[in-house]
Amino acid sequence: MTGVPASAAGGPSGARRATGPASGGMTPTSGRALAREARDTAPGASGGGPARREAAGPVSADALPQDGVTAPAASSSPGTGDAQGGSTRAPRGGKIAAAAVDQASVWNIANLLTMLRLLLVPAFVMLMLADGGYDPAWRSLAWAAFAVAMITDLFDGHLARTYNLVTDFGKIADPIADKAIMGAALICLSALGDLPWWVTGVILGRELGITLLRFLVIRYGVIPASRGGKLKTLTQGVAVGMYVLALTGWLATLRWWVMAAAVVLTVATGLDYVKQAIVLRRQGMAERKAALEETEA
DSSP states (O other), X not given: OTTSOTTTTSHHHHHHHHHHHHTTSOOHHHHHHHHHHHHHHOOSSSOOOHHHHHHHTTSOTTTSOBTTBOXXXXXXXXXXXXXXXXXXXXXHHHHHHHHHHHHHOSOSHHHHHXXXXXXXXXXXXXXXXXXXXXXXXXXXXXXXXXXXXXXXXXXXXXXXXXXXXXXXXXHHHHHHHHHHHHHHHHHHHHHTTSSOHXXXXXXHHHHHHHHHHHHHTTTTOOOOOOHHHHHHHHHHHHHHHHHHSXXXXXXXXXXXXXXXXXXXXXXXXXXXHHHHHHHHHHHHHHHHHHHXXXXXX
């Protein structure tokens, strides 16, 4: 037994001591360091080394398989397509954002029509009073300006409601433009002696009074436009347009009856609006009183 080395006879502990330095002098600490370095440089499932980080930069995440999962499976979860920019819904989002900008902008088609109607008011007055106000040619041009203004009144509100182009400017400017063109036409006709002043007073008094009434009861709600009110507006436009034209004979008699119908509708719808305003105010006050009693209880 004297010829056997001590390391060979030392059992398992001796074997471990013998295999340690035999690997080129690498200690356990240095082995763990090398293992960490290998993981850092490896692009595998557990490594996050340079190869993987460089691939994640210029190349899209949808184009590379990650953690053994293909690109379609990686984007199958809800919302991942939008986050990675690979979804086909991205253009739709751009359209929605653009639509929001259009809605917030004052320069939309509905407001442009309202602005055109406001600009037509002084143009109509100048054409109506040109050459003493009795020249058929100038009166025809004035009628054309009035007709354009009334037609744009029909379209701007419809466009604003249909395409969600309602703005604060439109809410204020649209009723002003309506009253301005109608008021200018009535005052010019009365000043020229073509229409009695009491007719102008009744129509303008009703329009201004109902507008003021709407503002007074707006805290309780909004008075909706009725079919009678729309019919009144149409009849007024036709009647005033016929008076703007230099009509004679049976057409002059017909316009008198149309204007009479417009006055009747003006008064009737005005009384109906007053009734609606009273009912709306009573309902609003009753609801407020009930809410106050409920909070106190």
